[in-house]
Amino acid sequence: MTTTAPATVEEVVARYEPVIGLETHVELGTRTKMFCSCPTEFGAEPNTQVCPVCLGLPGSLPVANKAAIEATIRIGLALNCSIAAWCRFARKNYFYPDMPKDFQISQYDEPLCVDGYLDVEVEGKTVRVGIERVHLEEDTGKTLHIGGATGRIHGATESLVDYNRAGIPLVEIVTKPVAGAGTLAPEVARAYVTELRDIIRSLGVSDVRMEQGSLRCDVNTSLNRPGAEWGTRTETKNVNSLRSVERAVRSEMLRQASVLDAGGRITQETRHFREDTGDTRPGRSKEEATDYRYFPDPDLVPLAPDPVWVEELKATLPEPPRVRRERLREQWGVSEHDMESIVNAGAVELIEATVAAGTSPDAARKWWLGELARRANEAGVELAEVGATPAHVAELARLVDEGKLTDKLARAVLEGVVAGEGSPAEIVAARGLEVVSDTGALTAAVGEAIAANPDVAQKVRDGKVAAAGALVGAVMKATKGQADAKTVRDLILSRLGAA
């Protein structure tokens, strides 16, 4: 029997139904670790943000961070979960040096938040993704393998460990299996992680940056024949961007379908996503049915969130990003596609604040998504960190509206703002960038341009109005671009009797 490996998800879905599930880890942005008061700043020298608790030294005792508990409850509430009336932390025991205690404090059968959902939008359809649980645990340290060629464990003889990250609060969010998405399964996975990221960002509890590892995602995928039981699933790790989430599901669907088509079986295993090729390769396969010997941590007393406290936290929840986006989209009068660009550029808050400062939505969008997005991109920074504030942009837009700056001059002013030279008005004054609106100076420049280009001037007089462009250019050059091109053109045409 010959089988052609399926090339598209449509071919896969013609024979199989996909079921996906997502496990997302979010590093909270608390000032201190989960169970000790060590700082959590990124990029510190190795083992300089450690103490007896997070190093697992004898006699040390962990105490839970109130801010991390609150953040987790707020995430749970934002995901429509129930908050446990009573729950405990558990020890997950394993033998690996990324935790100095030889166990990780996590939650096992008593998560803090359970049974919620998140609605996501895919191709105009709303898909409800069930949330199984949201629990709190601690992050692990970073290991560096040496002695091998590539820094990977293969061929390594030793590992070097930095425990600065060990103990940073980590929230794990697990979906229920998502069935019935068909060909849209890859897009649903991506839309879910995107929406989750936006919600968590709106809560202000994490910077949720996938490229920096503060949001990490594992993707489970399985296929089954229609009507049959769910198939064996694989877990794909190392999925480090939103685009990769989608690609990982797609490539696993294709791979599993070709295995099943050929009469093979899917092995339950962990696979690693490869960013360069967009496919997955097997990772750990053996895993003698991992035996973590979970048990309640005796050093940490149970959590019993007071319903009044939970209600207070509920009152702090911001408007859900999806609702807010739609409200702003209507207010600003932009298309869904344009709104998507605004969201992807991280410009929602910036444009909102600029509009609030009196700028029209169109102008605010133009400056943030145009010149400033380009500069942020060049500098490799987030738009919000580009160096310009909504107040700057509002002031700039006002100067343009008042005719004091042309677009071209405004871009030069923005360059100064981004370089930290001050506010737009200060830069206009310091660099002498204001539009030349002094009619006397302009009239003189127009006269000189006409005198210097008699042939062109004659063509314009003869009715070839398009030829005036060369004269406009000459005047703009003479005024160092500080004149308004339209005013100059009007002046030239009236002077040559062609207006």
Next chain:
Amino acid sequence: MAAISREEVAHLARLARLAVNETELDTFAGQLDVILQAVARVGEVAAADIPPTSHSIPLTNILRDDVVQPGLTQQEALSGAPDAQDGRFRVPRILDEEA
């Protein structure tokens, strides 16, 4: 009937990376059995209305504020380590745990 089997002791020893020989297995299985049997007697006197207890003190919600306190210096942190390099703990490669 024994509360813990010889095989279970061998399994736990393997998970904890403890080298335990055949004679020791017999010894530990016997000793652990005595301990477990003794603890199991608590279950005999606990009535159905007494829930299992994981903590000896009836406290909940012991939380601390999110305020940084000084910890250890790198030198202090590494002072008890058998080996260190570049400010990091240096440990033997752990085989076959991850690929």
